[in-house]
Amino acid sequence: MQLVKPEFGLIFWMLVSFGIIFWILKKFAWKPILNMLKEREDFITNALGSAERAKKEMAELQSNNEKLLNEARNQRDIMLKEAREIKDQIVGEAKGAAQKEADKLLKSARENIQSEKNAAIAEMKNQVAALSLEIAEKILKEELSSSDKQKTLVKTLLNDVNLN
Amino acid sequence: MANNYKSFEMFFRRFLLILAFILPTSLLFAGDPDNDTLRAQTPSVEKVEPKSEKFNAGELIIDHISDSHEWHIAGHIAVPLPVILYSSRGLSVFLSSHLEDGTRGFKYEKLKDGSHKMIALGANGVEDEAVTSTVWDLSITKNVLSIFITMALMLWIFLSAAKAYKRSPGVAPKGIQSFVEPMILFVRDDIAKSAIGEKKYARYMPFLLTIFFFIWLSNMLGLIPFLPGGANVTGNIAVAMTLAAIVFIITLFSSNANYWRHILAMPGVPIGVLVLLTPIEIFGMFLKPFVLMIRLFANILAGHIIALSFFSLIFIFAEMSTGVGFGVAIFSVAFTIFMGMLELLVAFLQAYVFTLLAAMYFGSATEEHAHAEHH
Numbered sequence: 277m278q279l280v281k282p283e284f285g286l287i288f289w290m291l292v293s294f295g296i297i298f299w300i301l302k303k304f305a306w307k308p309i310l311n312m313l314k315e316r317e318d319f320i321t322n323a324l325g326s327a328e329r330a331k332k333e334m335a336e337l338q339s340n341n342e343k344l345l346n347e348a349r350n351q352r353d354i355m356l357k358e359a360r361e362i363k364d365q366i367v368g369e370a371k372g373a374a375q376k377e378a379d380k381l382l383k384s385a386r387e388n389i390q391s392e393k394n395a396a397i398a399e400m401k402n403q404v405a406a407l408s409l410e411i412a413e414k415i416l417k418e419e420l421s422s423s424d425k426q427k428t429l430v431k432t433l434l435n436d437v438n439l440n
Numbered sequence: 441m442a443n444n445y446k447s448f449e450m451f452f453r454r455f456l457l458i459l460a461f462i463l464p465t466s467l468l469f470a471g472d473p474d475n476d477t478l479r480a481q482t483p484s485v486e487k488v489e490p491k492s493e494k495f496n497a498g499e500l501i502i503d504h505i506s507d508s509h510e511w512h513i514a515g516h517i518a519v520p521l522p523v524i525l526y527s528s529r530g531l532s533v534f535l536s537s538h539l540e541d542g543t544r545g546f547k548y549e550k551l552k553d554g555s556h557k558m559i560a561l562g563a564n565g566v567e568d569e570a571v572t573s574t575v576w577d578l579s580i581t582k583n584v585l586s587i588f589i590t591m592a593l594m595l596w597i598f599l600s601a602a603k604a605y606k607r608s609p610g611v612a613p614k615g616i617q618s619f620v621e622p623m624i625l626f627v628r629d630d631i632a633k634s635a636i637g638e639k640k641y642a643r644y645m646p647f648l649l650t651i652f653f654f655i656w657l658s659n660m661l662g663l664i665p666f667l668p669g670g671a672n673v674t675g676n677i678a679v680a681m682t683l684a685a686i687v688f689i690i691t692l693f694s695s696n697a698n699y700w701r702h703i704l705a706m707p708g709v710p711i712g713v714l715v716l717l718t719p720i721e722i723f724g725m726f727l728k729p730f731v732l733m734i735r736l737f738a739n740i741l742a743g744h745i746i747a748l749s750f751f752s753l754i755f756i757f758a759e760m761s762t763g764v765g766f767g768v769a770i771f772s773v774a775f776t777i778f779m780g781m782l783e784l785l786v787a788f789l790q791a792y793v794f795t796l797l798a799a800m801y802f803g804s805a806t807e808e809h810a811h812a813e814h815h
Binding site: 278279280281282283284285286287288289290291293294296297298300301302304305306307308309310312313315316319 | 502505506507524553554555556576577578579580581583584587588591594595598599601602605606609610620621624625628642645646647649650654676677678679681682683686741
């Protein structure tokens with residue numbers, strides 16, 4: 277029976293000491309410990325959340341970078357292409373102009389040569405004519421220096437006429 | 441993977457609960473025969489008691505699991521504890537060593553049924569019944585001292601833990617924190633949050649933590665067979681009753697209209713059934729803390745009885761022959777070690793179950809109306 281008969285003294289001391297320890301622990305142990313645990317949990321949750329956000333931002337930034345890079349690459353390609361085209365055009369134009377100039381020069385040179393040649397030929401013709409006249413004069417002078425010779429000439433000339 | 445882990449946790453929790461409900465009965469059944477034999481033996485012993493050298497297992501066990509005014513250490517050595525009595529003679533405070541000889545006018549006498557009673561002695565050395573009936577025994581007994589030791593231990597552990605938390609906030613736990621923190625989180629997440637609910641659990645946390653650690657530490661100290669421990673605190677009905685009564689009172693004070701509606705007139709139940717159901721519900725309201733008390737008390741008591749019974753076996757057989765005594769000792773010690781392991785589990789389990797059930801009562805007392813639609 278003794279085992280199931282609660283003793284008053286024990287109940288009394290149990291209540292008193294439990295009340296005291298409950299009050300002390302509640303005020304000085306449980307409250308700060310639970311608060312700290314809660315704070316730490318919140319801190320960790322926040323930290324994890326912001327890490328996640330930072331990761332997402334990084335990924336976004338990276339994809340942005342990628343996009344920018346691609347754009348830049350494209351632009352560069354376009355610019356290069358354009359530059360090449362312009363270069364080709366300029367080179368082509370320059371070549372054309374040079375050709376034209378050269379042609380022009382050549383043509384004028386040729387014309388010059390032609391006119392020089394013509395002048396030379398004309399000069400030569402004149403000279404030849406003058407020389408021929410001189411020679412003919414000299415020959416005539418020679419041929420007609422004696423009366424015999426004049427007579428034979430007339431004779432031959434007449435013979436030629438007769439033949440005709 | 442996470443799923444696996446969840447289902448294992450569920451399984452583990454269920455396993456704990458089943459153990460908690462099965463163990464008390466099995467231990468009690470195991471403990472009962474000893475109890476019967478000791479009761480059968482007690483009267484015959486009283487006749488031969490004076491100078492009997494015969495080993496009496498029943499008396500030894502009862503002596504060890506009962507509260508006492510002195511702390512027995514070994515052999516005939518015992519530490520006397522202060523006796524505090526309030527009677528019509530006023531307050532009397534003296535050491536328990538004076539109880540034996542009655543020099544301070546009080547004697548702790550053994551009654552016929554084996555229990556003890558504090559009696560006041562008259563001038564002629566006979567009982568003064570008029571004074572005896574007014575005696576209130578507020579002595580610092582073995583159990584009271586053990587409660588004080590447990591509480592001092594709790595103060596030391598948790599105040600230093602709190603200091604560590606304040607000193608380095610937001611840092612991973614170390615030292616005493618790493619011992620305390622998982623248990624606190626266990627009580628918070630697995631007991632309070634799951635039984636009371638996310639919204640209201642915080643109010644009950646200090647109480648739940650206090651009873652959980654008090655019961656657990658008391659149980660553990662009870663397993664230590666020498667001085668700081670060895671007292672049968674939580675296996676004492678007065679302690680278990682006080683704890684259960686506090687739980688009951690808190691339940692009543694935190695109860696809302698919804699709780700009372702479920703007890704007095706369960707919603708959605710026809711009036712004819714209510715006539716039957718309401719008395720049962722009211723009875724159940726008182727039954728819950730009663731069962732809470734019995735479960736803790738019986739479990740721990742049974743654990744102590746079993747350990748002592750195994751040791752008593754050694755001496756019972758040693759009285760027959762020393763050799764048999766040594767032979768039995770091997771098995772007894774082996775069994776006691778096994779029981780000790782089991783008791784380590786039970787010590788935690790009973791603290792867990794007591795706290796969990798207390799939390800569930802608080803939870804049902806504060807439950808909101810929304811739940812009523814399910815009925």
